[in-house]
Structure formats: C-alpha cells, structure tokens
Amino acid sequence: MALDLRQNKYADVPWEEKERLFEEVKSDMRFHHALYGCYECGVCVAACPSARFYDFSPRVIAQAVAREDVDLVYTLMNDSIWDCSQCFSCDRCPRHNSPGMLITIMREVAVRNGLETAREALEGYGRIIYKIMSTGTQVSPDMLQPNAFPDWGPHVHHISENLEVWRRALPPETLHTTETGWAVSDKTIIELYLIWHMTGVMDMIEEVDEGLHMILVDVMEERLEEEGYDVSF
Amino acid sequence: MIPLPVVKKASERDFRLPENPPTEDYHEALDELEKDGEIIVQRVPEPYIEVKTKYGRTKKIPIGKTWHHKSCGQCGHIPGYSTSIFWLNRQLGLDYIDPKDQTSCTAWNYYASATSNSAAQAAVAIRNFAAAYETGYYPLIHCGTSFGHYKEVRQALIHYPELRAQVRKILEKLGKPLVIPEEIVHYSEWVYAMRDRIAERQVIDMSHITATVHPACHYHKLIEEDAIYTPEIYGAQRTAIITGVLQELGVNVADYSTWFDCCGFGFRHILVSRDFSRSFAVQRKIEVMKEEANPDIVVTHDTGCVTTLDQSQFAAKAHGKKVGIPVLSDSQMAALAMGAHPYLVLQMHWHNTDNRPFLEKLGIDPDEKWREFEAAVERLKSGEQLYLTWDDVEAPVAAK
Numbered sequence: 067m068a069l070d071l072r073q074n075k076y077a078d079v080p081w082e083e084k085e086r087l088f089e090e091v092k093s094d095m096r097f098h099h100a101l102y103g104c105y106e107c108g109v110c111v112a113a114c115p116s117a118r119f120y121d122f123s124p125r126v127i128a129q130a131v132a133r134e135d136v137d138l139v140y141t142l143m144n145d146s147i148w149d150c151s152q153c154f155s156c157d158r159c160p161r162h163n164s165p166g167m168l169i170t171i172m173r174e175v176a177v178r179n180g181l182e183t184a185r186e187a188l189e190g191y192g193r194i195i196y197k198i199m200s201t202g203t204q205v206s207p208d209m210l211q212p213n214a215f216p217d218w219g220p221h222v223h224h225i226s227e228n229l230e231v232w233r234r235a236l237p238p239e240t241l242h243t244t245e246t247g248w249a250v251s252d253k254t255i256i257e258l259y260l261i262w263h264m265t266g267v268m269d270m271i272e273e274v275d276e277g278l279h280m281i282l283v284d285v286m287e288e289r290l291e292e293e294g295y296d297v298s299f
Numbered sequence: 300m301i302p303l304p305v306v307k308k309a310s311e312r313d314f315r316l317p318e319n320p321p322t323e324d325y326h327e328a329l330d331e332l333e334k335d336g337e338i339i340v341q342r343v344p345e346p347y348i349e350v351k352t353k354y355g356r357t358k359k360i361p362i363g364k365t366w367h368h369k370s371c372g373q374c375g376h377i378p379g380y381s382t383s384i385f386w387l388n389r390q391l392g393l394d395y396i397d398p399k400d401q402t403s404c405t406a407w408n409y410y411a412s413a414t415s416n417s418a419a420q421a422a423v424a425i426r427n428f429a430a431a432y433e434t435g436y437y438p439l440i441h442c443g444t445s446f447g448h449y450k451e452v453r454q455a456l457i458h459y460p461e462l463r464a465q466v467r468k469i470l471e472k473l474g475k476p477l478v479i480p481e482e483i484v485h486y487s488e489w490v491y492a493m494r495d496r497i498a499e500r501q502v503i504d505m506s507h508i509t510a511t512v513h514p515a516c517h518y519h520k521l522i523e524e525d526a527i528y529t530p531e532i533y534g535a536q537r538t539a540i541i542t543g544v545l546q547e548l549g550v551n552v553a554d555y556s557t558w559f560d561c562c563g564f565g566f567r568h569i570l571v572s573r574d575f576s577r578s579f580a581v582q583r584k585i586e587v588m589k590e591e592a593n594p595d596i597v598v599t600h601d602t603g604c605v606t607t608l609d610q611s612q613f614a615a616k617a618h619g620k621k622v623g624i625p626v627l628s629d630s631q632m633a634a635l636a637m638g639a640h641p642y643l644v645l646q647m648h649w650h651n652t653d654n655r656p657f658l659e660k661l662g663i664d665p666d667e668k669w670r671e672f673e674a675a676v677e678r679l680k681s682g683e684q685l686y687l688t689w690d691d692v693e694a695p696v697a698a699k
C-alpha cells in the first residue's frame with residue numbers, strides 16, 4: 067500500500083494524543099543512542115530490504131523523528147513501521163543512527179498503547195506469541211503444518227506426517243519434543259513466567275489481543291500456583 | 300574516462316586497522332562494572348583461541364566446556380543444524396552441555412511483534428547467562444539473532460544503570476546473579492576457530508564444490524564491533540565467518556554482488572507476510588547467486604537465513620524463477636566434510652530445496668543413505684529402540 071504523506075490521514079486524532087505518543091518514544095532510554103541527527107544521505111535506504119519491496123524508508127523515519135514532526139511520526143507509527151524487517155542493515159548510517167532501533171521503540175509504543183494498526187499488524191500472529199510466552203521456545207516442530215506453510219510445498223506435509231518418529235530420530239536428547247523446539251525444564255519455565263510478571267509484558271499483550279491475554283494468564287497463573295506462587299497478572 | 304586510482308576492488312584494497320576504533324571496548328566497560336561490584340563477568344575458559352574482530356581487537360573463542368544456547372528455529376524446523384554442532388563437538392572430543400535450563404532469547408518474537416520491553420529482554424538474557432554460569436560451562440550461542448540481541452542487551456546494561464538496577468532486582472527474585480559473559484560467542488565463530496582441526500579430519504573431498512556465502516545481518520551488522528574479520532579474507536572488508544571455514548575445506552567460495560543484502564526473513568514477515576520474504580530471498584539473493592556464481596550450495600550461519608533462503612525456493616520454482624540451490628549451515632558443511640551422515644546427523648530431509656545432486660557430486664549416494672535412515676526409523680517404529688542415540692550416528696560414514 068502506498069504511504070500517503072501528503073494528506074493527514076489521521077487529522078481526526080488530537081494533536082495532544084500524537085504528541086503524547088511521541089514523548090513516549092523519546093522517553094525510551096535507548097532513544098538518544100538511536101538518533102544523532104540525519105544527513106538525509108540515504109545510506110540506510112540503500113541497505114534496507116523493506117525499502118525495495120514496500121513504500122517504506124528508514125530515512126523518512128529518521129527525518130520525521132529528528133524534525134519532531136509529530137503528525138508525520140504518528141502516521142509512520144501507524145502505516146510504516148510494521149514493514150520493517152528489523153535486520154539492522156541501516157546501522158551502517160554514517161551518523162551512527164539506528165533507524166531500526168527507532169522503529170523497535172516506535173513499535174513498542176504502538177503496542178503499549180493498543181493502536182488499531184498494531185492490532186492489525188499482529189493479526190494471525192497470536193499463536194506465535196502464545197508459544198514463546200508459554201513454552202519458552204518460539205518455533206515448535208508441530209507448527210510445520212501444510213495449511214500454515216502452503217508456499218513451502220509438499221515437504222511440509224512429509225514432515226508433519228512423520229513428525230513424531232522423525233523427532234525421535236534425532237540424537238540430541240533435548241530434541242525429541244514436538245510441541246517445543248527443545249525440552250525446557252519446569253523450573254526454567256516458572257522463572258520465565260516470573261520475568262513476564264515482573265516486567266509488565268502481559269499488559270502489552272492485553273493491549274493488542276485480549277483473548278490471547280486471557281488464555282496466557284490462565285495457563286501461567288495455574289502453573290505458578292502449582293509451584294506455590296500467589297501471583298496474578 | 301577519468302582514472303580513479305583510489306577506487307580499487309575490495310580484493311585489491313590494503314588492510315588498515317583504524318588507529319582509534321570507532322566503538323567502545325566492551326571488555327573495559329565490563330571490567331569496570333565488575334570492579335564496582337555491579338556484575339559478575341564469566342571468563343572464557345582455557346584453553347581458548349584468539350581471533351581479531353572488526354576494529355582489530357582480540358576476542359577469545361572457547362574450545363570446550365561450552366554451554367549450548369540453542370535456537371528455536373534450528374531445533375524446531377532444521378534440527379540437523381544443531382545436531383551437527385553437537386556432532387562436531389563430540390567428534391573433536393570436547394566436553395559440552397546441551398541444557399534444558401535454557402529458554403529462547405525471545406528476540407525473534409520481540410523483533411516481530413514488539414510485545415516485550417527492554418527489561419524483559421535483558422532479564423531473559425541474563426537468566427540464561429546465569430544458568431550457564433551456575434554450571435561452570437561457557438555459553439555458545441547457536442542463533443545469529445540471539446547473538447546480535449544479546450550484544451544489544453550487553454550494550455544496554457553497560458550504558459543504562461536504571462536497567463541494570465531493574466534486571467538485578469528481577470534476578471535476585473529468581474535467586475540468580477547478574478552475570479555477563481566476557482565474550483558473547485556465536486557457534487560459527489567456534490566453527491571458524493576450529494577450522495584447522497575440522498580440516499585435519501576431513502574425509503570428503505570438496506575441492507570441486509562452489510559455494511556462495513550469506514552472512515547473517517544480526518551477526519555482522521547489529522552491534523558490528525565483535526564480529527570476526529581477518530586481512531586474509533576479503534581484505535578484512537567483510538566478516539571472515541563461513542568463508543574461512545569453507546576455504547579451509549577446499550571449497551571454492553564464489554562472490555556475488557548482493558553479498559551484503561539481508562535474506563528477507565523479516566521476523567514477522569516470515570510468519571505472517573511471507574510474500575515479502577519470498578520475493579526478497581529469491582530476487583535479491585538466490586537468483587543473483589545463480590546468475591553470477593552458479594554455486595552448488597549456499598552456506599550460511601543463522602536460523603532465519605537457512606529457513607528463508609531454502610524454503611522460499613519452492614514457490615519461486617513454480618513461477619519459473621532461476622532457483623534450485625540447496626542451503627546448509629556451516630556446521631552442517633563441516634560435519635559433512637568430516638563424514639557425518641547426511642540424514643542421521645545433518646537431517647537434510649528437513650530442508651526443502653533438492654539437495655540430492657549436491658550429495659551425488661560429493662560422491663555420496665543419497666538413496667543408500669536414505670535407506671540407512673529409513674532402517675533406523677523402522678527400529679524406532681517397531682519399538683526395538685525408542686530414540687536414536689549418539690552411538691547410532693557417532694562414527695563418520697567414510698570410516699564405516
């Protein structure tokens with residue numbers, strides 16, 4: 067989709083709200099290490115994979131933020147940041163900026179504030195969040211299902227058909243799992259849940275997916291309770 | 300034409316180390332914090348191998364006593380990748396731990412969805428580091444993204460006292476110390492450091508093989524400082540990782556013009572917007588390699604890169620694109636050179652692009668090897684054996 071920077075698509079959003087979100091971006095402790103001003107040289111764009119296939123530019127992002135263009139930053143926070151591949155090829159910026167890092171920060175603010183566009187960007191992604199947060203490994207063998215990866219061809223079908231026995235045919239004993247990438251010990255999972263609890267990450271999930279938040283909280287609270295922790299998210 | 304004597308090909312340029320490295324020395328910063336009692340620095344165990352990084356600083360690579368920080372994508376979808384790393388350690392007679400007290404770095408999810416924050420990311424990293432420290436073994440990071448992200452975490456912990464305080468409090472609640480390793484070491488750095496020992500044990504000739512290399516962005520671009528460079532490889536203008544190993548194995552490493560490009564993985568894209576990943580991987584990487592170098596194999600060193608470059612070729616082939624190059628990790632190539640079984644160890648059946656012609660070119664009969672794999676699977680199906688073990692795969696195929 068073409069990025070329309072001429073019209074203010076978000077004119078109905080109060081300027082104060084846009085400014086509040088921008089201030090939140092600037093208050094991130096990493097912000098000052100991500101932007102030192104911008105030459106507009108375009109080195110970042112030349113290196114950027116997303117710029118080749120989307121109407122997307124790390125230079126525009128660095129410029130908008132450097133100029134404190136509150137309206138444009140809000141537009142980009144909605145219509146641009148989710149195109150980024152987070153490869154950090156743009157870190158070769160001669161000003162030592164990291165447009166990729168600016169985008170990470172802007173994404174975090176977008177999620178924390180439950181922007182509709184962040185919800186849309188993460189549609190269909192919930193099962194991944196569920197997997198990583200509840201099991202401690204992100205990609206599990208049982209995700210290799212033909213309907214999830216139709217463009218990867220029949221080999222996904224072969225793997226899913228043989229999954230259980232092919233996992234047993236792996237010599238490392240941590241890899242016999244099908245629902246997690248490797249076998250994670252119970253104690254480790256509990257520690258991971260406590261980290262999620264102590265860092266407020268679950269509040270971010272609630273902003274973008276209430277249903278997922280509910281399921282995750284159920285799973286974690288039950289497990290923590292079994293281990294003697296009285297914790298509510 | 301105006302002669303431009305200053306513009307030389309990368310291969311013709313002189314190697315000059317900058318007099319003043321443009322980045323801070325994290326070793327000094329970590330030592331300072333340790334001296335102030337803020338952190339524990341886990342030291343690289345002896346014996347280690349010293350290598351040079353981008354700005355000429357020295358990095359220590361442990362040989363043995365390693366704690367293997369596994370990768371979600373490798374273990375989940377390309378398990379021969381991690382199996383090969385372990386197999387190499389075993390063949391070289393090295394002591395290691397494959398821990399269950401390890402979570403993912405969770406950075407794939409973070410870069411895909413941003414549903415996390417600096418404190419959570421740092422706490423997950425340090426929990427894993429502390430788990431390694433408790434065993435006395437040294438963390439060896441399998442994933443390029445974990446490696447890059449952990450360097451980001453290290454940088455943040457060095458620079459932001461408020462983050463250190465927050466993470467320390469969390470770790471105290473878990474009963475763990477705030478420990479940061481002296482070096483964050485990627486497994487491919489270990490393979491690189493061990494390349495002469497690997498080559499000494501080489502049983503499969505690879506001198507007629509041409510390979511192209513894809514370096515992972517999160518290895519050499521994200522916190523560029525501690526990636527390995529040497530004047531012998533591309534005049535230290537590009538990281539020596541992978542290329543150094545392949546050259547040691549006698550492989551012809553061919554250059555191509557989009558070497559620096561990303562693979563197109565994109566974190567969220569590979570999962571929910573794969574049209575981008577496919578287009579990028581095929582049009583900017585695979586087709587360019589095919590056109591300019593026509594390699595037998597693409598060798599890379601990261602989870603996402605193997606996945607994207609390999610899996611994207613199926614749909615592209617249906618569209619008549621110039622594709623069809625199998626993709627392996629450097630650990631798999633090294634294991635194969637040392638005679639590892641292509642299915643029992645490298646687990647090449649989890650890869651997508653047809654790799655049988657490549658095996659045949661190496662003088663390995665894929666049908667025979669597949670029959671051996673199927674015979675092993677039959678033993679599992681019949682209940683004769685519950686799992687394959689290292690005893691079943693330890694001996695190099697060429698020695699059998």
Ligand code: SF4
Nearest residue numbers: 104105107108110159
């Ligand atoms: S962010 Fe850096 S690389 Fe990009 S245009 Fe600005 S100065 Fe150039």
Ligand code: SF4
Nearest residue numbers: 114151153154156166
């Ligand atoms: S991190 Fe994002 S903006 Fe930077 S080069 Fe990669 S895709 Fe482009």
